[in-house]
Structure formats: structure tokens, C-alpha cells
Amino acid sequence: xGVTGSPTNIKQGSKTKGGIGESTLRPDGTLKVTGEFAYSxxxxxxxxxxxxxxxxxxxxxxxxxxxxSEALATSGVYSVLTYDDLPTEMKNYGLEIQDTPVLAHGxxxxxxxxxxLVAADHPETARRAxxxxxxxxxxxxxxxxxxxxxxxxxxxxxxxxxxxxxxxxPHPNIVHRQPIIRGxxxxxxxxxxxxxxxxYVFGMQDQAFLGPESGLAVPSEDGGVDLYVATQWLHSDLxxxxxxxxxxxxxxxxxxxxxxxxxGGREDLxxxxxxxxxxxxxxxxxxxxxxxxxxxxxxxxxxxxxLHYEHGATKDGKLTHMKCRIVLDGGAxxxxxxxxxxxxxxxxxxxxxIEDVDIEAxxxxxxxxxxxxxxxxxxxxxxxxxxAQMDKLAAKLDMDPVEFRQLNAMTQGTKLPTxxxxxxxxxxxxxxxxxxxxxxxxxxxxxxxxxxxDVRALPGGLSNTTHGEGVVRGVGYAVGLKNVGxxxxxxxxxxxxxxxxxINGEPVATVHTAMAEVGQGGVTVHAQIVRTELGVxxxxxxxxxxxxxxxxxTSASRQTYMTGGAVKNTAEAVREKVLEIxxxxxxxxxxxxxxxxxxxxxxxxxxxxxxxxxxxxxxxxDEAVDLELEWRHRPTVAFDLVTGQGDGHVQYSFAxxxxxxxxDTELGLxxxxxxxxxxxxxxxxxxxxxxxxxxxxxxxxxxxxxxEEIIVDPKTAKVRxxxxxxxLIPTILDTPTIPVDVLExxxxxxxxxxxxxxxxxTLSSTPAVLSAIRNATGLELNRTPIRPEHxxxx
Amino acid sequence: xxxxxxxxxxxxxxxxxxxxxxxxxxxxxRMGLPGSKNACEQGECGSCTVRLDGVxxxxxxxxxxxxEGREVVTVEGLADYSKHRDGAHPGTGCASSxxxxxxxxxxxxxxxxTDGRTGEAGDLSPIQQAFIDAGAVxxxxxxxxxxxxxxxxxxxxxxPSDADIxxxxxxxxxxxxxxxxxxxxxxxxxxxxxxxx
Ligand code: FES
Ligand code: FES
Numbered sequence: 001x002g003v004t005g006s007p008t009n010i011k012q013g014s015k016t017k018g019g020i021g022e023s024t025l026r027p028d029g030t031l032k033v034t035g036e037f038a039y040s041x042x043x044x045x046x047x048x049x050x051x052x053x054x055x056x057x058x059x060x061x062x063x064x065x066x067x068x069s070e071a072l073a074t075s076g077v078y079s080v081l082t083y084d085d086l087p088t089e090m091k092n093y094g095l096e097i098q099d100t101p102v103l104a105h106g107x108x109x110x111x112x113x114x115x116x117l118v119a120a121d122h123p124e125t126a127r128r129a130x131x132x133x134x135x136x137x138x139x140x141x142x143x144x145x146x147x148x149x150x151x152x153x154x155x156x157x158x159x160x161x162x163x164x165x166x167x168x169x170p171h172p173n174i175v176h177r178q179p180i181i182r183g184x185x186x187x188x189x190x191x192x193x194x195x196x197x198x199x200y201v202f203g204m205q206d207q208a209f210l211g212p213e214s215g216l217a218v219p220s221e222d223g224g225v226d227l228y229v230a231t232q233w234l235h236s237d238l239x240x241x242x243x244x245x246x247x248x249x250x251x252x253x254x255x256x257x258x259x260x261x262x263x264g265g266r267e268d269l270x271x272x273x274x275x276x277x278x279x280x281x282x283x284x285x286x287x288x289x290x291x292x293x294x295x296x297x298x299x300x301x302x303x304x305x306x307l308h309y310e311h312g313a314t315k316d317g318k319l320t321h322m323k324c325r326i327v328l329d330g331g332a333x334x335x336x337x338x339x340x341x342x343x344x345x346x347x348x349x350x351x352x353x354i355e356d357v358d359i360e361a362x363x364x365x366x367x368x369x370x371x372x373x374x375x376x377x378x379x380x381x382x383x384x385x386x387x388a389q390m391d392k393l394a395a396k397l398d399m400d401p402v403e404f405r406q407l408n409a410m411t412q413g414t415k416l417p418t419x420x421x422x423x424x425x426x427x428x429x430x431x432x433x434x435x436x437x438x439x440x441x442x443x444x445x446x447x448x449x450x451x452x453x454d455v456r457a458l459p460g461g462l463s464n465t466t467h468g469e470g471v472v473r474g475v476g477y478a479v480g481l482k483n484v485g486x487x488x489x490x491x492x493x494x495x496x497x498x499x500x501x502x503i504n505g506e507p508v509a510t511v512h513t514a515m516a517e518v519g520q521g522g523v524t525v526h527a528q529i530v531r532t533e534l535g536v537x538x539x540x541x542x543x544x545x546x547x548x549x550x551x552x553x554t555s556a557s558r559q560t561y562m563t564g565g566a567v568k569n570t571a572e573a574v575r576e577k578v579l580e581i582x583x584x585x586x587x588x589x590x591x592x593x594x595x596x597x598x599x600x601x602x603x604x605x606x607x608x609x610x611x612x613x614x615x616x617x618x619x620x621x622d623e624a625v626d627l628e629l630e631w632r633h634r635p636t637v638a639f640d641l642v643t644g645q646g647d648g649h650v651q652y653s654f655a656x657x658x659x660x661x662x663x664d665t666e667l668g669l670x671x672x673x674x675x676x677x678x679x680x681x682x683x684x685x686x687x688x689x690x691x692x693x694x695x696x697x698x699x700x701x702x703x704x705x706x707x708e709e710i711i712v713d714p715k716t717a718k719v720r721x722x723x724x725x726x727x728l729i730p731t732i733l734d735t736p737t738i739p740v741d742v743l744e745x746x747x748x749x750x751x752x753x754x755x756x757x758x759x760x761x762t763l764s765s766t767p768a769v770l771s772a773i774r775n776a777t778g779l780e781l782n783r784t785p786i787r788p789e790h791x792x793x794x
Numbered sequence: 795x796x797x798x799x800x801x802x803x804x805x806x807x808x809x810x811x812x813x814x815x816x817x818x819x820x821x822x823x824r825m826g827l828p829g830s831k832n833a834c835e836q837g838e839c840g841s842c843t844v845r846l847d848g849v850x851x852x853x854x855x856x857x858x859x860x861x862e863g864r865e866v867v868t869v870e871g872l873a874d875y876s877k878h879r880d881g882a883h884p885g886t887g888c889a890s891s892x893x894x895x896x897x898x899x900x901x902x903x904x905x906x907x908t909d910g911r912t913g914e915a916g917d918l919s920p921i922q923q924a925f926i927d928a929g930a931v932x933x934x935x936x937x938x939x940x941x942x943x944x945x946x947x948x949x950x951x952x953x954p955s956d957a958d959i960x961x962x963x964x965x966x967x968x969x970x971x972x973x974x975x976x977x978x979x980x981x982x983x984x985x986x987x988x989x990x991x
Binding site: 023025028029030032033035036037038039041042044123124125129207208209210258260261262263289291292333390454456457518520521688689691692695696697698702716723724729730733734735738 | 806814822825827829830831832834836838841868869870872914920925926927929933936937938957959963964967968970971972973974
């Protein structure tokens with residue numbers, strides 16, 4: 001058999017480095033710091049054209065005619081396309097409901113809707129040609145809120161709807177509605193010593209990822225197209241793109257190019273179909289890169305919401321009941337609205353024990369910008385409101401707000417309003433304890449450096465608006481509950497291909513998945529998982545493309561759980577295969593091959609007692625083990641459409657925040673001094689990335705608390721601030737230190753016990769900041785973001 | 795028009811540049827240097843930061859013609875640039891011990907290469923290596939601009955306080971990290987720099 005590594009001459013085994021639990025560094029880090037990492041906007045091709053999208057300048061109008069002749073005659077222009085040029089009967093796409101036109105036909109339903117496409121030899125040529133397209137609009141009245149949507153004479157945003165939600169909604173301008181009724185909230189209210197109600201408004205937030213929507217479509221000789229693009233889910237894109245192009249899925253080959261952040265904003269298609277259409281029409285590679293202005297129209301936003309809540313509690317501080325109504329504005333197209341409604345309703349109660357609830361959540365169709373997925377997905381809006389309610393109740397009962405929350409906190413075994421029992425650790429009270437027990441940052445830090453105030457540490461900063469006079473401090477707490485993964489019976493699976501072979505005398509593993517690495521660090525943990533399971537140091541991550549099965553979306557905090565789980569599962573199967581080969585080749589050398597539990601570690605086969613049986617190099621020789629497997633989490637069911645009952649969620653995750661703010665009460669300026677966070681992650685596969693995710697999520701929550709909002713004119717439904725000049729996201733000066741406590745209470749149902757991380761910190765960050773501002777100012781403040789005029793009441 | 799300028803130490807010439815083209819466009823689309831990023835093209839995010847005759851600028855706001863005859867350093871040239879930096883750093887120094895990361899803390903950060911493609915220190919500038927080590931890179935789209943800005947800060951001030959770092963990087967948006975690890979990275983690079991000077 002030519003075995004060189006017979007059991008007698010093998011050196012002692014060693015642990016594999018860089019496995020799970022270690023803070024290994026990103027495999028793409030070097031490329032990213034040297035500028036060599038190819039983001040989707042960096043794609044380049046010989047002889048490539050630039051695509052540009054002409055968008056509607058009005059929110060709701062009939063299109064009487066489109067005249068492209070002048071644009072087409074522009075020198076340097078290769079193609080101009082409108083709705084009439086779409087090649088098949090399939091002219092719409094959509095995540096759940098196919099209601100989004102590739103190019104507007106007959107009507108535009110929101111400001112910035114794509115109407116025509118231009119391909120030219122220079123981006124500026126394309127832009128100027130697009131400006132010459134003449135569109136004759138007949139303006140229609142705009143639907144902008146619940147009252148205008150369900151008014152008796154309201155126009156229908158989508159006439160002739162026939163999706164499966166239509167049978168269950170009270171009006172066709174409602175996308176989806178989900179009630180959750182348990183017990184008798186009215187009866188339970190009689191037991192309440194105090195009842196508080198509140199009306200809350202959550203503004204429209206934008207994902208504002210930095211890497212603009214962009215990609216390159218290259219026509220291929222077989223009549224198909226290769227698309228290099230930044231997305232969150234290649235296979236979902238493919239499923240929507242191919243039918244519109246009239247191509248079978250195997251003729252649309254998609255490869256993930258570098259993604260500059262996503263946060264839900266890349267779940268829907270943006271330029272994908274447009275670039276493919278132009279490439280197929282011109283026979284040339286076409287690149288589209290949105291500028292920031294266009295990016296604000298090119299992706300869906302977080303649903304703005306109006307929430308009405310009522311809670312009651314006994315005089316000992318036990319919650320008696322909760323009633324709420326959550327109205328989400330879904331804008332002109334459905335996107336992920338139905339699933340957002342499911343989340344908002346089923347998580348409306350938060351991490352608290354309340355037996356009797358009466359919940360209703362719904363999403364509207366309006367002529368506002370379309371809204372869909374964003375980090376926190378429906379749970380964010382609810383958390384903002386229920387946490388304000390908790391503070392109100394505690395104040396009314398004269399209780400400490402943290403103790404009040406702890407008294408009502410859910411635990412493992414709690415039955416949620418949907419009837420689902422939480423069957424994994426739920427350390428809500430403990431997370432609150434952790435943030436509360438941190439020492440508070442010293443008072444008046446702007447003074448501590450010396451006798452003069454360091455204005456940089458004050459609200460207003462270098463604008464030098466105060467030297468401390470009128471500045472008051474406040475502290476606020478919040479905690480939230482988020483589901484992990486896709487819920488309500490969705491067939492949520494991921495696929496991984498793992499290959500193991502010997503290259504240059506070293507055992508090497510390759511991982512191939514279609515997972516979108518959007519910055520979250522999936523590529524890092526996949527290598528860690530494979531090192532742990534297969535005991536090799538060298539792991540190569542194959543680029544993500546559609547040549548392997550679907551990985552599902554990089555969203556819902558699900559990728560480490562799902563594709564991580566798929567990689568683990570497949571690696572385990574590869575290990576079994578390798579051991580089989582080993583037994584066949586070397587089994588006679590040592591009885592342990594047949595009797596012991598065998599592991600792969602440090603490039604060797606070892607027994608669970610640590611005895612080395614063989615080198616992987618000798619087991620494999622020139623054989624390769626290569627497997628592709630699908631992996632699923634335990635099944636869920638859809639919520640009952642009347643009662644909202646059902647085991648709809650896979651897993652829950654929890655985070656708590658304490659915010660410390662200083663407010664200049666004269667000018668209404670807020671400085672967040674510290675935003676401490678505690679989160680349970682089940683198992684930290686990569687502690688460095690875990691902390692990074694928690695800090696990043698916290699900062700997005702801070703942003704919506706004090707500055708972030710897409711402002712839509714209520715009269716015209718036009719977006720007023722589509723730029724980084726006017727839509728503000730936190731800078732390093734707006735962001736405080738974010739100390740993080742990480743708990744690791746394993747969820748026995750999850751791979752390695754892990755819990756999805758990315759979203760939970762986005763939930764409680766916002767209400768904690770709001771609570772701190774209320775604490776500082778004594779004001780009610782029921783909307784987000786808080787602007788200076790809300791504090792100064794001017 | 796034609797533009798002649800030096801990019802990362804090498805003389806370059808760009809032909810048929812349209813007058814409205816930005817330096818960012820010329821670097822990315824004509825020079826094949828896509829390292830400087832195009833996140834807003836409005837001068838608001840800092841992703842496109844390069845040094846023009848040593849001064850950090852938003853290259854999206856610089857008309858290509860303005861670069862005529864001048865020296866541009868992009869993230870692609872950062873390692874080389876920092877290696878050949880003239881003389882000592884003229885920073886003001888910081889006497890108090892609470893400025894930045896202590897040397898001890900810095901030593902605990904170690905680059906641990908995880909596979910063939912990960913940061914062997916080789917050709918990286920200290921600030922580049924520190925960004926990797928501190929976990930300051932997530933999606934990385936903001937990274938090139940931040941690196942150029944942070945490198946310039948460290949050139950001016952070899953032990954910046956947290957307030958100095960925040961001030962210097964306030965023109966660079968990052969949507970992923972929450973900035974904490976970016977602060978860590980700059981402190982780390984400063985501490986390592988102190989160690990070698
Ligand atoms: S791209 Fe130049 S500042 Fe944003
Ligand atoms: S790492 Fe993504 S924007 Fe900074």
C-alpha cells in the first residue's frame with residue numbers, strides 16, 4: 001500500500017490552531033487594507049459600457065408617454081430601454097409578492113421608481129442622455145398614511161391584487177395583517193392597579209451601507225449572462241432575475257463581488273436585472289454603480305411605524321395585560337412587509353411575561369418609498385415602544401425601572417404570546433444586571449482634563465455652543481427580544497460543499513458556499529469551523545457563486561447558525577468519509593481504528609484519548625473527499641391568521657443596553673457619553689467579531705435615536721434628504737465608547753450552542769438612548785429620532 | 795485633456811480626461827487603482843480620501859485637472875509611503891498616561907495569520923496591520939479612506955489622545971463597526987510606533 005506514515009513513525013499530535021472560540025483574523029483583511037479587495041463597484045471589463053437608470057420625479061402618476069428618441073441619438077449611447085423592451089411576459093419581481101415592476105409600466109407608484117435605462121460609453125454620457133428622455137406624467141393623488149390608504153374613495157396602490165394575503169386583509173391597501181390574541185386582555189385589565197398608554201412614532205431609517213449598489217453583467221456566448229454583484233442572497237436574486245430575462249437559471253451565472261455592508265438593504269433587487277437587460281441587448285459588458293443620491297432610491301428602507309400601546313400592572317409590579325396596534329408603512333411595493341408584520345406582532349410584547357394580550361400589526365401600501373428588511377426587522381419598532389412603556393409603568397409604580405423589568409422578565413420555559421415556549425436560556429434579568437452593575441462614567445468629564453472645559457466632550461462639540469451650562473445628564477435602560485432565522489414555516493436551509501485533499505504535502509480543506517459575506521465575518525468562522533472539525537490548518541474559502549446550492553440570505557442573524565451549521569454538518573460527513581478511508585487503508589495497524597472514537601486534529605487522526613493513529617496525508621494520499629450537503633434547522637409553522645398562535649420562530653436572542661447621555665437643554669443637543677451593552681451569544685465562535693457586531697448594531701440603534709430619518713414630504717410623498725449631507729449617520733464623534741459584556745449560555749438546539757448576534761443589539765440601543773434623554777430632561781418624547789426642537793419644544 | 799501627475803511615487807499620465815471627471819474617477823477607472831472608494835461622491839463620507847501633496851483630501855471633490863503636476867498617495871501606496879516617511883514624527887506628544895493604548899496592552903495584540911491569505915505583516919504599514927489586528931475591518935468599504943486619514947494623523951501626532959483621534963477621523967463614516975475598534979486600531983498603531991521609534 002506504500003504507507004509511509006505507519007503508526008510507529010508518527011509524531012505526537014497537536015491541537016489545530018484557529019478553531020472556533022478563537023479571535024482569528026479575517027481572511028480578507030489584508031486585501032481590504034491594501035485596497036485590493038474587489039467590491040462590486042470596482043468591477044471592470046475590457047470594452048465595458050456604463051448603465052444608468054432614469055427614475056420618476058413624482059410619487060404617483062400615470063405615464064402617458066415616454067419619448068426616448070433624443071436620448072438614443074446621443075453620441076456614445078448604445079441602448080435605451082423602457083418597459084416595452086422587456087423580453088418576456090414576466091415584468092415584475094418581488095421577494096414575497098411579485099408586485100415590483102422592473103421598469104414602470106402605465107404608472108409610477110413612488111418617487112424614484114425606475115422608468116428607463118441607458119447604456120453608454122461614459123457614465124456622464126449615460127446620465128446626460130437619460131436627462132433627455134421625455135416622460136408625460138399625469139399626476140395622481142398620493143396615499144401617504146393609514147387614513148388616506150383606507151379612505152372610502154382611496155385609489156388602490158395595486159389594483160387587482162391576487163396574492164395570497166389579499167383574502168385576509170380588511171382593505172387592498174393593506175399588504176398583510178397579523179393579530180395575536182391570547183387570554184382576555186380586557187378582563188385582565190381589571191386586575192391592574194396602574195394602566196399606561198402611549199402613542200409612539202418611529203421614523204424611516206435607512207441602511208446606509210457604504211458600498212453603493214453596483215455590479216457588472218457580462219453577456220456570454222451561450223446567450224446567457226454572468227453577473228458579478230453585491231447582494232445578500234445570490235439564489236433569491238437568481239430566482240427573480242432569470243424569469244424576467246426569459247433565461248433558464250443555469251444561463252444566469254451569479255458570483256458575489258465584494259459587498260460594502262448590507263443590513264437588509266440588499267435583500268431586494270436593485271440594479272441586477274437592469275444591468276443584465278442592457279448587457280444582453282448591447283452584447284457588451286455593462287457596469288452600473290449608483291451614486292449616493294440614487295442609492296437612497298435604489299433600496300428599501302426600515303418601515304416607519306405608528307404604535308399604540310397599553311399595559312397594566314398590579315401594585316406589586318406584575319404585568320397584567322398588554323394591548324397594542326402597530327401600523328407599519330410598507331410604501332409602494334410589498335418587499336418583505338408580510339414577514340416584517342409577522343415579526344412586529346409576534347415580538348410586540350418583548351422579553352416579558354404577559355398572559356393576556358391583544359396585538360395587531362399591519363403594513364400598508366402607500367406611495368411612500370418602499371420599505372422592507374433592515375437589521376432588527378420589525379422587532380426594532382416594537383422594542384422602542386414597549387420599552388418606553390416599561391419606563392412609564394415603573395415611574396407610575398415608583399419602582400426602579402431595571403427592577404421592574406427584571407420582575408417581569410421572561411426566562412427559559414416562558415410561553416410567548418404565540419404560545420411558543422422558549423426552550424433555551426433567556427437571561428433577560430441577568431443582561432440587565434450586567435449593564436446596570438457597570439460603574440457609571442464620571443460626571444462632567446469635560447472638566448476632568450483641566451480647569452477649562454474640553455468642548456469636544458460636550459454636546460455641540462467643537463461648535464463651541466456650551467461650556468457646560470445648561471447641560472444635564474440622564475441614564476436609561478432597555479432590553480429586547482429578537483428571533484433568529486426565517487420564521488413562520490419558511491423552508492430555511494443552507495448548503496455547503498467541503499473538500500479535503502493533500503496539496504504540496506499538506507492536508508487542505510476548501511469550503512464552497514453561496515453565503516454572501518457582507519462584512520459580518522462569515523468567511524472567518526467557516527474557516528474556524530472546518531479547522532475544528534477536520535483538524536487542518538489550511539482552509540481556503542471558495543468565492544460565493546451559484547455553482548453550489550443556496551445558502552439562504554445573509555440576514556435575520558441566521559448565517560452563522562445556518563451556513564455555519566451547514567459547513568459543520570458537511571465537514572462532519574467529510575470526516576466520516578476520511579475515517580472510512582483510513583480504516584480501509586490502515587485499520588490493521590492499530591485496534592483503535594475499529595474501537596475508539598476518532599477525531600481529526602493537527603493534521604492527524606487521533607483517538608479521543610489523544611493517541612495518534614495516522615497522518616491525514618497518508619490517509620488521503622491523492623484521493624480527495626468532496627461532499628455537498630443541505631442543512632436545515634428544526635421546522636417552524638405559520639402563525640394562525642386569526643389568533644396568531646403557532647411555533648413560528650427558530651431561536652431567540654437577547655441584548656440589553658444602558659445609555660448615559662448629556663443634554664444641552666438650551667439648544668436641545670444630545671451627546672451620548674456611553675452605551676454599555678450585554679448580550680447572550682450562546683457560544684462566541686470568534687469573540688473579536690462578536691464584539692464588533694454588537695458595537696456596530698448598537699451604533700445603528702444610536703443613529704435612529706438621535707439623527708437618522710428619511711424625510712418624506714407628506715403632501716407629495718417625495719424624499720427630501722437623499723444624501724449624506726442631509727441623511728445623517730453617526731460619525732466617530734457621535735459614537736460613544738461601547739463597553740460589551742458577552743454571555744455564552746448555550747442553546748442546545750443550535751450548532752455549537754450559538755445564537756445569532758447581528759440584530760439584537762440594534763433593538764434596545766434606541767430605546768435606551770431615548771430613555772436616558774427622557775431621564776435627563778423630564779420630557780415625554782415619544783418619537784424617534786429626537787431632534788433639538790423636540791427637546792426645546794420650539 | 796491630458797493630466798500628468800505622480801501616483802504612489804510613479805509618474806502617470808491620463809488621456810482624454812473630460813473636464814468634469816474627479817480625481818477619484820481617474821484613479822479608479824483610468825489608472826486601475828480602485829482602492830479609493832466611491833461611497834458618496836459628495837465629500838461627506840471620506841471613503842475616497844487620498845493625500846494630495848501630503849494633505850488628505852476627498853478625491854471625489856478634486857477635479858482631475860487640479861492634480862496636474864502633483865503627488866497623490868492612495869491606499870495602494872500607503873505601505874510604501876509610510877516606509878519612506880522622512881525623519882521622525884513631529885507630533886506634539888502626550889504626557890498623560892491615559893492617551894491611547896499602553897505599550898503593554900498593545901503587545902497583547904498579535905497578528906495571528908489564519909491561512910495563506912491572511913496578514914503576514916510583510917508589506918503592510920503599521921496602521922494597516924493594526925486595523926486587521928484590532929478587528930477594525932468588517933465590510934471594509936470605509937477602510938481605505940480611514941487608513942489614509944489615520945496614517946496622516948499618526949504622522950502629525952505620534953501619540954494622539956482619543957479626542958484627537960475622534961477629531962481627525964470625524965470626516966470618515968463607517969457604517970459597520972461602531973468605531974470602537976477603529977479607535978483601538980489607531981491606538982495600537984501609535985503604541986507600536988512608539989515602541990520602534
Ligand atoms: S466618496 Fe468622496 S467623500 Fe464620500
Ligand atoms: S467596515 Fe463597513 S463601512 Fe466601515
